[in-house]
Amino acid sequence: MKYLIKLNxxxxxxxxxxxxxxxxxxxxxxxxCPAVKRLFKKEFIKVQYYHIDxxxxxxxxxxxxxxxxxxxxxxxxxxxxxxxxxxxxxxIVDNSHAFYxxxxxxxxxxxxxxxFQMNYSIMDGAYLYTDKKLDQNFKIAEDYEINYDIDYxxxxxxxxxxxxxxxxxxxxxxxxxxxxxNLEYEKLNRLNNYQQLEQIYGKTNELNISPEQGEVPFVYPxxxxxxxxxxxxxxxxxxxxxxxxxxxxxxxxxxxYKYLIPIPLY
Numbered sequence: 001m002k003y004l005i006k007l008n009x010x011x012x013x014x015x016x017x018x019x020x021x022x023x024x025x026x027x028x029x030x031x032x033c034p035a036v037k038r039l040f041k042k043e044f045i046k047v048q049y050y051h052i053d054x055x056x057x058x059x060x061x062x063x064x065x066x067x068x069x070x071x072x073x074x075x076x077x078x079x080x081x082x083x084x085x086x087x088x089x090x091x092i093v094d095n096s097h098a099f100y101x102x103x104x105x106x107x108x109x110x111x112x113x114x115x116f117q118m119n120y121s122i123m124d125g126a127y128l129y130t131d132k133k134l135d136q137n138f139k140i141a142e143d144y145e146i147n148y149d150i151d152y153x154x155x156x157x158x159x160x161x162x163x164x165x166x167x168x169x170x171x172x173x174x175x176x177x178x179x180x181x182n183l184e185y186e187k188l189n190r191l192n193n194y195q196q197l198e199q200i201y202g203k204t205n206e207l208n209i210s211p212e213q214g215e216v217p218f219v220y221p222x223x224x225x226x227x228x229x230x231x232x233x234x235x236x237x238x239x240x241x242x243x244x245x246x247x248x249x250x251x252x253x254x255x256x257y258k259y260l261i262p263i264p265l266y
Contacts, residue, residue, distance in 0.1 A: 020134050076212075121148050194211070
């Protein structure tokens with residue numbers, strides 16, 4: 001039986017799972033948000049980093065009972081998740097980029113903020129699916145002022161606000177805002193926007209993976225070595241966040257950071 005636990009951030013879902021399953025060693029991809037890497041110091045666990053290939057699959061094998069954190073990159077890696085879940089008992093799926101994905105593996109979690117921040121001013125929130133609950137009462141995250149004029153400065157300010165040492169339950173503000181969202185409409189809108197971008201960029205997109213039937217992507221992941229395109233999109237007023245900084249240029253994954261343009265679908 002999977003419980004639904006509503007926390008304030010995806011990274012706190014990881015911290016919750018570390019404590020719930022008493023994880024001592026966790027396998028984590030090099031290609032992941034730096035904020036996730038920082039949290040491991042707070043939980044005092046051993047991290048073993050692994051590389052991924054050009055289809056976002058781990059390039060190494062693990063023991064069947066190793067604890068493995070795997071992100072559903074850009075919401076288009078459900079097939080990878082399925083393969084890994086069959087092979088490894090303790091797979092933890094990071095669905096921060098895949099809000100609509102079905103829970104799989106030992107546990108999984110998503111991020112409301114990632115998917116609905118720009119259109120609905122949602123500034124925290126994550127759904128965690130796990131069969132283990134901590135016998136601990138967490139405080140509810142503080143409410144925040146709803147601001148529909150979201151810009152880069154507001155996003156950075158909010159990220160700093162969320163980067164703390166405590167696990168909180170989802171704020172009441174987010175609970176209220178989520179109740180107003182037509183999730184089916186948002187799903188169809190994203191898929192429609194994805195298809196439009198695919199028609200424009202599909203022939204020149206060098207990425208070797210595309211969405212499966214039923215997947216709802218987080219962004220349109222456009223891999224191109226034409227660096228002018230990113231600047232052109234920003235001139236159109238789009239916020240383009242590169243995923244993720246901090247990787248050595250000698251890593252194959254560095255090419256994702258340098259050449260993959262995540263075009264927003266909102």
